Amino acid sequence: xxxxxxxRPNKRNAWLAFAALALxxxxxxxxxxxxxxxxxxxxxxxxxxxxxxxxxxxxxVGYAGLLDLGYVAFFAVGAxxxxxxxxxxxxLHLPFWIVLPIGALxxxxxxxxxxxxxxxxxxxxxxxxxxxxxxIIRIFLNNLNAPINITNGPxxxxxxxxxxxxxxxxxxxxxxxxxxxxxVHLYYYLFLALTLLVVFVSLRLQDSRIGRAWxxxxxxxxxxxxxGINTRNIKLLAFAMGATFGGVAGGLFAGFQGFxxxxxxSLMESIMILCxxxxxxMGNIGGVVLGGVLLVVLPEALRNGAGPAQxxxxxxxxxxxxxxxxxxxxxxxxxxxxxxxxxLWPSSQRQRELEAQDGAAQQEQDxxxxxxx
Amino acid sequence: xxxxxxxxxKVSYGGIQALKGVDIDVAQxxxxxxxxxxxxxxTTALKALAGLLPSSGxxxxxxxxxxxxxxxxxVRDGLVLVPEGRGVFARMSVEENLQMGAYCRDDKAAIAQxxxxxxxxxxxxxxxxxxxxxxxxxxxQQMVAMGRAMMSRPKLLMLDEPSxxxxxxxxxxxxxxxxxxxxxxxxxxxxxxxxxLALEIASRGYVLENGLITLSDSxxxxxxxxAVQRAYLGV
Numbered sequence: 001x002x003x004x005x006x007x008r009p010n011k012r013n014a015w016l017a018f019a020a021l022a023l024x025x026x027x028x029x030x031x032x033x034x035x036x037x038x039x040x041x042x043x044x045x046x047x048x049x050x051x052x053x054x055x056x057x058x059x060x061v062g063y064a065g066l067l068d069l070g071y072v073a074f075f076a077v078g079a080x081x082x083x084x085x086x087x088x089x090x091x092l093h094l095p096f097w098i099v100l101p102i103g104a105l106x107x108x109x110x111x112x113x114x115x116x117x118x119x120x121x122x123x124x125x126x127x128x129x130x131x132x133x134x135x136i137i138r139i140f141l142n143n144l145n146a147p148i149n150i151t152n153g154p155x156x157x158x159x160x161x162x163x164x165x166x167x168x169x170x171x172x173x174x175x176x177x178x179x180x181x182x183x184v185h186l187y188y189y190l191f192l193a194l195t196l197l198v199v200f201v202s203l204r205l206q207d208s209r210i211g212r213a214w215x216x217x218x219x220x221x222x223x224x225x226x227x228g229i230n231t232r233n234i235k236l237l238a239f240a241m242g243a244t245f246g247g248v249a250g251g252l253f254a255g256f257q258g259f260x261x262x263x264x265x266s267l268m269e270s271i272m273i274l275c276x277x278x279x280x281x282m283g284n285i286g287g288v289v290l291g292g293v294l295l296v297v298l299p300e301a302l303r304n305g306a307g308p309a310q311x312x313x314x315x316x317x318x319x320x321x322x323x324x325x326x327x328x329x330x331x332x333x334x335x336x337x338x339x340x341x342x343x344l345w346p347s348s349q350r351q352r353e354l355e356a357q358d359g360a361a362q363q364e365q366d367x368x369x370x371x372x373x
Numbered sequence: 374x375x376x377x378x379x380x381x382x383k384v385s386y387g388g389i390q391a392l393k394g395v396d397i398d399v400a401q402x403x404x405x406x407x408x409x410x411x412x413x414x415x416t417t418a419l420k421a422l423a424g425l426l427p428s429s430g431x432x433x434x435x436x437x438x439x440x441x442x443x444x445x446x447x448v449r450d451g452l453v454l455v456p457e458g459r460g461v462f463a464r465m466s467v468e469e470n471l472q473m474g475a476y477c478r479d480d481k482a483a484i485a486q487x488x489x490x491x492x493x494x495x496x497x498x499x500x501x502x503x504x505x506x507x508x509x510x511x512x513x514q515q516m517v518a519m520g521r522a523m524m525s526r527p528k529l530l531m532l533d534e535p536s537x538x539x540x541x542x543x544x545x546x547x548x549x550x551x552x553x554x555x556x557x558x559x560x561x562x563x564x565x566x567x568x569x570l571a572l573e574i575a576s577r578g579y580v581l582e583n584g585l586i587t588l589s590d591s592x593x594x595x596x597x598x599x600a601v602q603r604a605y606l607g608v
Contacts, residue, residue, distance in 0.1 A: 209476070216462050216473050223460030223518075225425060228448030228477035228525060 025192060029185040041184040043300045045256065048191035049249050051292035052198050054276040055285065056245025059202070061274065062283035063211060064238035065218030067127045069270050070114070070134025074243040076265035077110050078103035078250020080141060083157040083260045084150070096163045100251040107247025108240045110137075115239030119232055122221075134270050142262040156261025163190065163255035170255070187256050194252065198245055202285050205241070214238055279336055281343030290345050298332075299325050374436060376401045376529055376560050377422075377452075382430035384414075384421045391417045393584040394430065397562070399529060404551075404561045406571035406592060408605060409581035415564040416457050418581065419531045422562075423447060423454040435528065449477050451528030458537065459518040463507025467498055470506045470517050474524025484524070491520050494553060512543035519550060529560045536567050548574055568605035572596045580605075 032040045053075055060068045081103035085094045114133050118126055145153030162171025162183070170190060173182040205211045213234045216224040225231045254260050272295060280291020306321035319327075336344060377399040384392040391414045399405045409415050421428035424444035432439040434452055462470050471491060475484045492499035495516045501509065506517050515535055522530055532551065536544040544567070552574055555561050565571035572578050572592040580588040580601060588595065595601050 212469070212473060213476065215465065216476075219462035219464055220456075220460040222425060222456050223462065224473075225444045226423060226448065226454045226456055226460070227473050227521070228445045230443065230445045 029188040033182075033185070038182070038184060040300075041182075041188060043296065045184060045187050045191055047293050047296040048188070048195045049253055049256070050273065050276060050296050051195050051289050052191075052249040052252075053246055053273050054280070054288045054292040055195075055198050055202050056242045056249065057273050058242075058277050058283065058285070058288045059205065059214070059245070060238050060242035061277055062288070063206070063218065064214040064235060066118075066235065066238060067123065067130070068239075068242070069127050069131040069267070069274065070137070071130075071242070071246060071273055072265045072267075072269040073114075073134040073137035074107040074111060074246030075250040075253065075269070076137055076141060076262075077107045077243075078247030079254040079260045079264070080151060080157075080250075081106050081247070082251040082254035083160050086255070087157055087160040089152060089157050093161055096165055096255065100248060103251040104244045104247040107250065108244040111240040111243025111246075112236050114243075115236040119235055131267065131270075134265075134267060138262050138265050141265070151262075154262060156259060156263070158259045160254050160258045160260065162258065163187070163252070171258075191252060191256075194248065198248075199285060199289070206285070210234065210237065275333065279333065279343055281346040284343070284345055284347035287343050287345035287347065291343070294344075299329065302328060375399060375433075376403075376435060377562070378431070378433040379422065380431040380433075382418065382421060382428055382432065384417050384426055384428045391584055392421065392428070395581070395584070395586055397579060397586070399560050399562050402555075402558050402560055403577065404555045404563065404575045406568075406575035406578040407562060407564045407581055408566070408568040408571055408578060408601075410605070411566070413581045414584045415581055416533055419454055419457075419533050419562070419564055422531060423452070425454075445477070448525055451526060452531070453522045453525050453527035453529070454531045455518050455522045455533060455535065457533040459511075459514045461506040461509075461514045461517045461521075463505065465506060466503050467506055467509070467517055468502040470521050471498075471524055474521035477525060487524060487526075491523060494523075494550070495520050510543075512539050512546065515539065515543075515547055516550065519547075519554070523554065527559055529562060530554065531562045531564070533564050534566060535563075536565060536570065544570065568601065569596070572601075 028044060029041045032044055053071070056074070057068065057071045060066050060071070082099050084090060085092050085099045085102065086096070087093075114130065118129050121129055141151045142154055144151040145155075151157065162169050164170065168174070170186045171183055173180055174186065175181075213224065213229045216227060216229060217231055217234060221231060253264075276291035276295045277288055278291075279295065280289065281287020302325045303321055306319075306324050307317055310317045310319070310321075340346070375398045377397070379395060379397040382392055382395040382397075383390065395414075395418060397405070397407070397418070407415055407418065417426065420426045422432060422439075424439070424442060424447050434447070435450060439447060439452075462473060465473070468488075471488060472484070475487075478484060492502075497513060498516055498520060501513065506514060509517065519532070519535070535547050535551065539547065548570055551561065551563065555574075563571055563575060572595055575592040578588075578590065578592045578595045579586050580595070588598070588600065590598070596606075
């Protein structure tokens with residue numbers, strides 16, 4: 001019996017693991033609050049937002065193989081839609097359940113707008129154009145305060161309404177089932193629900209006809225077209241679908257933060273989201289979730305831990321924790337790409353492919369064997 | 374009327390004209406070879422017929438014009454290309470590759486049945502159905518590519534250099550398969566550099582040189598012609 005057979009979970013174990021995971025997710029904000037403090041619950045909330053973003057980008061990059069370096073633009077579109085329609089900026093206070101879909105729809109339209117001119121581009125060229133697109137959106141947001149003030153420019157939009165469903169506001173703490181749930185806990189459950197929805201949609205897409213078409217395009221676009229796949233529409237759909245997820249995450253971000261400014265949507269953010277996808281395991285939902293959690297939680301842990309640790313070790317702070325953060329981040333990226341090129345938790349297919357490379361000699365033998373048969 | 378009628382097909386890459394007005398006919402059930410040296414425009418011709426390249430001229434297929442007809446519509450009508458270099462989906466299994474061939478169809482029962490039939494045509498693929506296509510040997514990748522094309526129920530199969538980069542014995546196997554496909558009544562337009570093999574199984578042939586058809590005749594006559602023997606058969 002090999003290790004895989006021992007590891008293979010039987011049905012009961014699978015249920016137990018599922019129940020344990022559900023319980024963990026349910027008590028996570030309380031446990032975090034008690035052990036690490038309220039600030040960390042906020043970080044967990046952010047992790048969920050980034051998981052949604054990373055899963056959206058995973059559709060474009062992981063499934064369809066289209067390198068998009070301007071993905072944060074859709075996050076910005078969703079966030080600014082929410083901010084403009086639900087703040088004192090225009091005196092509009094539309095409800096959450098109207099604003100969020102509008103933001104998602106607008107992001108979707110922007111996704112298609114970005115997709116249309118880039119249909120014939122691949123690889124490096126696509127990356128450069130998408131990068132430019134991301135910057136255009138950010139610069140627009142930065143400058144749309146004159147002649148008519150729309151976005152309030154670099155100062156951003158503040159006092160955005162908290163997310164509110166009917167009379168239930170997520171901005172205040174509530175008493176539920178005899179428990180006091182502070183605002184961050186409420187947001188946690190809202191984000192968790194939406195993240196699970198995004199995971200579910202991603203899973204369904206993966207095994208769908210559309211998902212297969214995306215993967216075929218990723219593998220070989222000419223052959224995909226020769227299979228009768230309408231490559232133009234299917235690629236546009238990938239951009240639009242990915243952008244929609246980004247728009248939803250953006251709307252939630254605006255409501256959660258209560259403040260948006262162009263600064264939050266820099267190129268670095270796009271790269272961070274891409275790193276989550278690549279580091280975690282491109283094309284694998286579990287891997288992308290893992291990447292999102294790690295890249296949000298680890299830098300925060302470093303931010304909070306690096307200073308005190310240096311104090312304790314050397315008596316003073318030698319390296320600014322902020323610079324150390326980027327340094328270690330860079331090192332971690334290089335290490336992962338060297339030792340786990342398919343990501344920390346690769347999709348089973350990527351895994352098989354890498355295993356198969358060891359079997360290249362076997363393949364050579366096969367050729368001889370085929371020929372002689 | 375022929376299944377495929379091409380008149381004055383022209384394709385340009387930028388300022389360079391790769392096809393300068395090509396006429397090709399393929400009758401129902403016929404196996405036609407298109408031979409020529411490197412860079413003569415063979416692949417360009419097939420890509421243009423598949424709708425993957427913009428072209429001018431008249432293309433009639435199944436009694437209608439293919440003008441403004443997108444690639445995916447042509448596939449639906451049974452005009453199917455097996456691209457040069459096989460183009461298997463490397464990170465999908467053999468079976469997933471074959472299923473992709475049926476992308477345009479939704480008759481699940483028939484697809485399953487045809488998949489089973491296909492495995493009898495390619496028994497070597499049946500043993501490997503769960504293996505990633507990118508890890509197969511070249512010959513088996515070619516079989517996957519051809520099997521995948523068969524899954525889209527072609528009326529006219531366009532094969533682009535199926536023998537490219539394969540061991541001689543494997544080439545024989547691939548050509549046997551092509552013959553078997555032709556025996557099912559499927560029309561085939563075969564592009565090859567290996568002129569002798571192509572002309573041996575074809576009924577008619579065209580010789581393409583620098584974007585123009587310079588010779589067209591029955592395959593037997595082409596095989597016997599001095600010009601072809603000197604230029605392509607190395608006699």
